[in-house]
Amino acid sequence: MYKMYAQRAYDKISLPFAGILPDSRILGSLRLNEIERTLKARPLYGMKQMDENADMEISSMLVGTLQFPSLLKHLNSLPATAGAGPLIFTSGDRLDVLAGLMFARESVNMPTVAGIVVTGGQEPPRYWEDIIKGMPKSKQMMPVMQCEHDTFTTAKIASNIKGHLLPTSKRKIQHSQVLWDDNVDQEVIRRLVLSEKSPRMTPKLFQHKLIQQARKNKKHIVLPEGDDPRILEAAAQLIALRVVDLTILGDPQKIIASATHLGVDISEAKLINPSSSKDRSRYADLLFDLRKKKGMQLDEAIDLAQDATYFGTLMVQAGDADGMVSGAIHTTANTIRPALQIIKSIPDRPVVSSVFFMLLPDKVLVYGDCAINVNPTSEELAMIAISSAETAKVFGLDPRVAMLSYATGDSNKGPIIEKVRGGCELAKKLAPELAIEGPIQYDAAVDPEIAKTKIKGESKVAGKANVLIFPDLNTGNNTYKAVQQSTGAIAMGPVLQGLRKPVNDLSRGCTVLDIVNTVVITALQAAHMSGEKN
Numbered sequence: 001m002y003k004m005y006a007q008r009a010y011d012k013i014s015l016p017f018a019g020i021l022p023d024s025r026i027l028g029s030l031r032l033n034e035i036e037r038t039l040k041a042r043p044l045y046g047m048k049q050m051d052e053n054a055d056m057e058i059s060s061m062l063v064g065t066l067q068f069p070s071l072l073k074h075l076n077s078l079p080a081t082a083g084a085g086p087l088i089f090t091s092g093d094r095l096d097v098l099a100g101l102m103f104a105r106e107s108v109n110m111p112t113v114a115g116i117v118v119t120g121g122q123e124p125p126r127y128w129e130d131i132i133k134g135m136p137k138s139k140q141m142m143p144v145m146q147c148e149h150d151t152f153t154t155a156k157i158a159s160n161i162k163g164h165l166l167p168t169s170k171r172k173i174q175h176s177q178v179l180w181d182d183n184v185d186q187e188v189i190r191r192l193v194l195s196e197k198s199p200r201m202t203p204k205l206f207q208h209k210l211i212q213q214a215r216k217n218k219k220h221i222v223l224p225e226g227d228d229p230r231i232l233e234a235a236a237q238l239i240a241l242r243v244v245d246l247t248i249l250g251d252p253q254k255i256i257a258s259a260t261h262l263g264v265d266i267s268e269a270k271l272i273n274p275s276s277s278k279d280r281s282r283y284a285d286l287l288f289d290l291r292k293k294k295g296m297q298l299d300e301a302i303d304l305a306q307d308a309t310y311f312g313t314l315m316v317q318a319g320d321a322d323g324m325v326s327g328a329i330h331t332t333a334n335t336i337r338p339a340l341q342i343i344k345s346i347p348d349r350p351v352v353s354s355v356f357f358m359l360l361p362d363k364v365l366v367y368g369d370c371a372i373n374v375n376p377t378s379e380e381l382a383m384i385a386i387s388s389a390e391t392a393k394v395f396g397l398d399p400r401v402a403m404l405s406y407a408t409g410d411s412n413k414g415p416i417i418e419k420v421r422g423g424c425e426l427a428k429k430l431a432p433e434l435a436i437e438g439p440i441q442y443d444a445a446v447d448p449e450i451a452k453t454k455i456k457g458e459s460k461v462a463g464k465a466n467v468l469i470f471p472d473l474n475t476g477n478n479t480y481k482a483v484q485q486s487t488g489a490i491a492m493g494p495v496l497q498g499l500r501k502p503v504n505d506l507s508r509g510c511t512v513l514d515i516v517n518t519v520v521i522t523a524l525q526a527a528h529m530s531g532e533k534n
Contacts, residue, residue: 016191018185018189019183019188020183021180021184022179024175024179026172026175027163027175027179028163029058030161030162031057031058032058032114032115032143034163034164035117035158035161036145038157039117039145039154039157040147041145041147042145042147043143043145044124044144044145044146045132045143045144046115046143057084057114058084058085058086058087058114059078059086060078061087061158062087062089063090063151063152063155064088064090065151067096068100071088072110075110078111084112084114084263085114086113086114087115087117087158088101088113088117089151089155090119091119091122092118092119092122092123092124092146093124095125095128097116098128101113101116105142105261112260112261112262113142115142116142116145117144117147118145118146118147119150119154120150120151121146121147123146170237174240175240177208177241181212181215202363203360203361203363207359207517209396210395210520211243211520213527214243214244214520214523215242215243217523218242218243219244219245219322219323220246220320220322220323221244221321221322221323221325221519221526222246222247222248222315222321222323222325223235223246223248223312224312224324224330225308225326225329225330226249226250226251226254226271227250227251227255227258227329228328228329230328230510231328232255232264232266233262233264233512234515235248235264235266236259236265238516238519239265239266239268241516243519243523244519244523246266246269247269247272247315248269248270248272249272249311249312250273250308252272252273256271274306274307274308277311279320280305280306281302281305283311283314283318284298284301284302286314286318287301287305287310287314288301294341309330310338310342312326313339313342314342322502322523322526323502323503323504323523323525324339324503324504324522325515325522326504326505327510328506332371335503335505336372336496336505339496339499340352340499343501344499344500345498345500346499349498351373351383351387351498353368353369353373353380353384353388353496353497354370354371354495354496354505355367355368355369355370355388355391355493356480356492356493356495357492358484358491359492360487361489364466365446366392366397366467366468367468367479367480368384368387368388368469368470369388369470369476370473370476370477370479370493371473371476371477371493372494372496374473375472375473376471377419377423378421378422378426380423381403381422381469381471382427382430385401385403385423385427385436385469386430386431387497389401389431389434389467392466394524394525395524398466399434399466399467400435400436400461400464400465400467401427401435401468401469402436402438402461402465402468402469403420403424403427403437403439404420404438404439404440404445404468404470404475405417405420405439405441407439407441408440408441408444408455409439409440409454411454417439420438420439420471421438423469424437424438435461437465440454440461440462441454442468444463446463446465446468447463448462448464449463450463451463490513490517492514492517492518493518495518495525502529504518504525
């Protein structure tokens with residue numbers, strides 16, 4: 001109704017109307033990072049969890065003056081809210097409260113507490129520090145911060161803090177994106193603000209476009225590693241962004257308990273236990289039919305069908321999911337092997353390879369192959385180059401492909417140079433419409449001034465390449481990691497290419513953001529493979 005009235009009012013004065021943003025409880029809610037900022041509190045313990053849980057909503061505030069059993073009884077009486085928890089204020093000498101709450105955090109039967117504020121400028125005694133330092137690093141440490149004010153003053157200040165939108169307010173930012181996309185006519189904004197198309201794809205613009213495209217063509221992605229907390233946290237973010245439908249594999253009761261313990265809402269995800277699923281026998285029959293010529297027996301297929309990675313891959317092959325993301329726990333081999341056996345490669349593209357999207361401060365580059373093929377031949381390099389260019393196009397980049405070597409053009413000779421030269425010539429023959437150059441050195445590929453000194457004549461690629469193909473896995477893998485670690489660039493991937501349906505592999509050291517990005521990429525690959533326009 002408000003939108004209709006606003007539209008009429010703007011029409012009367014001949015001003016363009018883009019939309020109206022509704023009131024939002026989430027945007028006005030109070031978060032742990034806002035408490036820390038306003039109180040000028042100093043984190044004592046749980047620094048990693050402070051970063052991860054900084055965006056947790058404060059559902060209530062309690063002053064811990066009661067004996068711990070009474071405090072715990074009161075906490076248990078509070079209504080549970082996903083992604084939210086109470087904040088406890090207590091003095092530094094109340095070790096019973098600190099120890100009790102930290103111990104309770106390890107139990108899925110206890111309520112999730114957002115954090116503890118130790119008041120009065122007091123720090124727990126030295127022996128307490130020794131206990132904390134001796135705890136396993138894998139434990140989810142309770143965020144604890146120290147404030148100089150006394151308990152009463154601290155609680156009073158905190159109760160008057162208003163919610164803000166900070167750079168670290170991830171959930172609020174995600175919710176803002178959803179509100180904006182749902183309620184604002186972006187074509188009106190585009191006409192008013194953008195006089196011409198931006199010539200450069202920046203990382204922020206790239207990520208924003210991915211989210212928009214995935215939301216427009218919503219796909220169903222299966223996550224087979226439901227016992228990993230990072231998967232559940234990523235699932236909650238993806239659900240909040242409304243970019244995909246999710247199925248999470250594992251024991252549903254354990255998954256729900258873990259999500260509750262983490263304070264994340266995954267209620268919209270479908271939970272399936274492969275061992276007890278009604279689809280297990282159907283998937284076993286499918287696997288047996290696909291692999292019986294390779295010697296697989298039905299009993300073996302039945303056993304494999306209860307493995308989460310095989311079950312998820314069979315879901316994709318059967319059309320019950322559009323793509324799969326795995327690898328937070330499993331090795332690359334364990335993720336890719338079922339995909340090669342069940343989904344298989346594209347008939348005219350026998351080489352399965354990978355790329356990373358490297359989100360540098362001012363541009364996006366595509367690196368391939370940095371994860372799969374150890375020492376590709378000229379023919380395989382040509383396939384990798386063509387597949388990487390196609391992947392770049394799917395994600396909105398105009399591919400300019402550089403096939404890298406330690407020499408540019410005919411300035412040197414050697415087995416690697418000739419391999420790259422042969423791959424480049426074959427790629428040009430197979431895909432004549434591609435802008436491709438090689439062999440070429442990295443600096444000549446990306447720097448226009450250096451390109452002028454090393455390349456003779458005109459080149460559509462030299463100095464402005466955005467798809468860079470490495471001659472072998474050793475070079476590619478080390479280069480992407482060197483760039484990532486040295487520049488702070490975000491490396492999105494590896495994105496697998498060449499499979500008939502999308503399956504993507506995570507690093508076992510992946511972050512929640514890595515998982516979110518990879519799921520979004522997988523959804524867009526699925527949309528492209530099904531012929532939908534992004």
